[in-house]
Amino acid sequence: MSAPDEIRSIEAESPEAVAARNKVRRRRSIALGVALALFALTFYVLTIVKMGPALFDRAL
C-alpha cells in the first residue's frame, strides 16, 4: 500500500473503528506502564532483600 492509499484508508475509518483502535492502544499503554512499574518495584525490593537484615548495621 502506497503512502497516499494509507492516508485515504485512515481517513475512511469510521468513528467507531477509531474509538476501538484508541481503546486497544490505551490498554496496551496501561499494560506497559504496569509492567514497567512492577519491574522497578521488583528491583527495589530485591535490592533490599539481597542486602539482608544487616542493612544499617555497618560503620558509617
Place this chain on the structure above:
Amino acid sequence: MAGEARVEDYLALLKPSVMQLVVFTAIVGLIVAPGGINPFIGIIAIACIAIGAGASGALNMWYDADIDAIMSRTQNRPIPAGRISKEEALVFGLVLSVFSVALLGLATNWVAAALLAFTIFFYAVIYTMWLKRSTPQNIVIGGAAGAFPPVVGWAAVTGTISFESVVLFLIIFLWTPPHFWALALYKQSDYGAAGVPMMPNVVGDASTKLQIFVYTLLLAASAMLPAWFGFAGWIYTTVAVITGASFILLAWRLLRTNEDVAMRKSARTLFNYSLSYLFIVFFAFMTDNLLTRFGGFAG
C-alpha cells in the same frame, strides 16, 4: 492490522497453557530442593522461569508462523491471524529472554540463569528451528526443553544440579513422547498438511502406538526412582504406582485398538490423562517431601 495488537495477543504469544506446566514443575523443583530460599526471591525465580518459557514460546511462534497458518489447532494464533507481525513477536521474545535470564541471575545465581538460557536456546533453536521440521524424533529430543524447569527451580535454591533434580528431568523427558504422540495420532492430518514429520505421519500408527507403550513403561519405571533411591516416601510411591499403572493400561489399550475412530478416541483419552498424570505425580512428590520435612512423616 499488525500494529493494533491487543494485550491478550501478546499474552497468547507466551503460550500460557504450556506455561502452567512449566511453572508448576519449576515450583516443585524449587520447593523440594534442600536448604531454603527467601520467599520473595523464590517468587521472582518462578516468575523468571515463567517469562523465559513464555519468551521461548514467542520465538517458537515467530519461527513457525508459516506452519501455524496451516494447522487448524494454531491458525488463530496472533501471527497467522495477522494481529501481530513476525518482527514484533521476535523482538518481544528476545527482550523477554534476556530480561528473564538476567533477572534470574541477579536474584538467585548464575547456574540457574545459565540453565534457563540453555532451556530457551534448546526450545527456540534446537527444537523449533532444527529438529521439528527434520526428524520424527523431534519431540523426543526437544522434550528436554520442557524437562528443564524443575532443574532450574532446584538450581535457583542450591546453585547446583543434583541427582534428584535429574530424576525430575527424566520423568518429564520420558513423559513427553507418549504425551505428544497421542496428540499427533488424533491430529495427524494437521501435522501432515503442515509438513511436520511427526511420528505417526512418518512410521504409521502401529509403530507409533508401540513406541508410546515402550516410553510409557520407561516413564512408569523412572517415576519409581525417587522411591528406589530413598528421596520420596510412601505417599509418593503409592501415587506413582497407581498413576503409572493407569498410564500403562491406557497405552496398552491404545496399542490394542486398531479401528480408526476408536483409536483416535483412545489416543485423545491418553493425551488428556497424560496431562493429569504429570500434575498428580509432581504434586505427590512435593506433598510427600513437605510432609517428611515439616510434618514428621517418616519416608
